[in-house]
Amino acid sequence: MLDAERQSRLRSLPAVDAVLRGPAAGLAARHGRAAVAAAVREVLEGLRREIAAGGSPDVSGRAVAEGAARLLSGRGLRRVVNATGVVLHTNLGRAVLSERAAAAAARAGTSYSNLEYDLSRGRRGSRYDHAVPLLRELTGAEDALVVNNCAGATLLALSALAGEEGEGPPEVVVSRGQLIEIGGGFRIPEVLELSGAVLREVGTTNRTRLSDYERALSERTRAILWVHPSNFEIRGFTESAGIAELAGLGPPVVADLGSGALLPLGGEPLVQAALRDGAELALFSGDKLLGGPQAGIAAGSSRLVRRMRRHPLVRALRADKLCLAALEATLRAYLEGRAEEEVPAQRMLREPLEGVEARARRLASALSREVPGLEVGVVPSVARSGGGTLPGYEIPSFAARVLGADAEALAARLRAAEPPVVGRVHEGALLLDARTLLPGDEEAVVEALREAARG
Numbered sequence: 001m002l003d004a005e006r007q008s009r010l011r012s013l014p015a016v017d018a019v020l021r022g023p024a025a026g027l028a029a030r031h032g033r034a035a036v037a038a039a040v041r042e043v044l045e046g047l048r049r050e051i052a053a054g055g056s057p058d059v060s061g062r063a064v065a066e067g068a069a070r071l072l073s074g075r076g077l078r079r080v081v082n083a084t085g086v087v088l089h090t091n092l093g094r095a096v097l098s099e100r101a102a103a104a105a106a107r108a109g110t111s112y113s114n115l116e117y118d119l120s121r122g123r124r125g126s127r128y129d130h131a132v133p134l135l136r137e138l139t140g141a142e143d144a145l146v147v148n149n150c151a152g153a154t155l156l157a158l159s160a161l162a163g164e165e166g167e168g169p170p171e172v173v174v175s176r177g178q179l180i181e182i183g184g185g186f187r188i189p190e191v192l193e194l195s196g197a198v199l200r201e202v203g204t205t206n207r208t209r210l211s212d213y214e215r216a217l218s219e220r221t222r223a224i225l226w227v228h229p230s231n232f233e234i235r236g237f238t239e240s241a242g243i244a245e246l247a248g249l250g251p252p253v254v255a256d257l258g259s260g261a262l263l264p265l266g267g268e269p270l271v272q273a274a275l276r277d278g279a280e281l282a283l284f285s286g287d288k289l290l291g292g293p294q295a296g297i298a299a300g301s302s303r304l305v306r307r308m309r310r311h312p313l314v315r316a317l318r319a320d321k322l323c324l325a326a327l328e329a330t331l332r333a334y335l336e337g338r339a340e341e342e343v344p345a346q347r348m349l350r351e352p353l354e355g356v357e358a359r360a361r362r363l364a365s366a367l368s369r370e371v372p373g374l375e376v377g378v379v380p381s382v383a384r385s386g387g388g389t390l391p392g393y394e395i396p397s398f399a400a401r402v403l404g405a406d407a408e409a410l411a412a413r414l415r416a417a418e419p420p421v422v423g424r425v426h427e428g429a430l431l432l433d434a435r436t437l438l439p440g441d442e443e444a445v446v447e448a449l450r451e452a453a454r455g
């Protein structure tokens with residue numbers, strides 16, 4: 001594009017004031033002038049960059065005001081309707097808390113608590129003590145520690161192990177098949193480096209034998225790390241050593257399980273089984289299959305847990321009281337044998353297909369009734385566990401399929417609704433999966449589509 005053309009496009013951008021007085025006046029009344037002015041400036045900045053790069057975006061005041069409205073509506077943490085069929089959707093907040101867990105967190109937040117107070121002795125206590133008896137009973141571990149998340153628990157465990165007395169630079173032995181990236185930049189080799197331990201890789205990507213581990217062991221070995229390859233599968237010519245075999249080698253086995261299943265589901269490794277097999281420490285998330293708040297749980301020998309509790313990093317990784325309260329309530333549901341009904345993630349993952357189909361049909365008929373001009377049907381779909389759990393596990397599901405509109409545009413309008421609805425576009429149609437809908441969500445979806453069809 002000619003420079004002159006670019007210059008003239010840049011000159012045609014509206015002034016902030018003109019947008020505020022004109023098409024964004026209503027917006028300014030709602031959100032306050034300063035917030036809207038900042039959003040308008042941000043949109044104009046984006047348009048300038050687009051023009052500089054040779055684009056020819058819509059530079060009308062109306063388009064700028066719409067862009068600002070989109071920016072403003074996307075900000076702030078809000079309720080979102082998850083119609084993606086991905087139960088533990090990391091971008092949508094992973095596990096939804098049970099009513100009991102949410103109430104416990106609310107109570108811990110709106111009152112004082114014995115967070116770090118020993119009521120029987122009338123003196124300082126520890127925040128780390130409350131969940132310990134529950135975790136011991138559920139996992140069979142001697143001791144347990146709750147920190148901010150599983151990434152933190154892994155870092156803390158490895159740091160504690162790397163700091164142990166011993167010969168030479170501390171080494172941690174890991175299979176090359178388990179040197180994974182979990183997402184969000186959490187890579188096992190980098191976490192190991194951060195912990196101060198030297199990574200001792202063994203085997204190959206697809207095959208690691210027990211003898212590979214054996215050969216790598218020395219007086220420098222502080223631990224064998226077994227990582228659950230949570231978000232991918234290697235198929236074909238593969239071999240790996242299990243926790244039970246590794247536990248026979250001598251050094252402590254640390255099992256980074258991630259997903260944290262306490263109940264059997266889709267062959268996901270169970271925490272209690274990893275410990276029974278001889279792992280000295282099992283690490284898992286609170287907000288994956290456990291279905292609780294964001295947390296990292298370490299369960300295992302009192303020797304290692306004590307080392308972790310005394311490590312200076314524990315202070316930087318500590319879990320807050322809202323999390324601890326919600327986690328305790330979630331664990332109680334498991335102890336009472338009620339987790340499958342009470343914990344939303346467990347309920348969604350296990351709901352019989354008939355129930356999901358009935359919900360999809362109800363939603364589709366409400367949509368056809370309430371939103372004229374839409375072509376809505378019910379189709380089988382595939383839901384997923386998500387959140388780096390059960391990678392190959394497909395959960396049969398049902399979705400309301402919306403045709404008769406530009407699916408991408410419709411999806412964008414649903415995301416702009418209040419509450420926003422997030423579905424998925426598949427083969428030119430918008431799919432609203434019924435497996436991840438919570439009570440009250442169907443009404444919200446109908447309202448959002450009604451608005452979207454009007455707009």
Ligand SMILES: *Cc1c(COP(=O)(O)O)cnc(C)c1O
Nearest residue numbers: 149150151230256257258285388
């Ligand atoms: C998800 C996962 C983690 C990270 O858990 P967060 O609680 O998200 O920090 C660590 N290790 C494994 C194997 C995982 O699957």
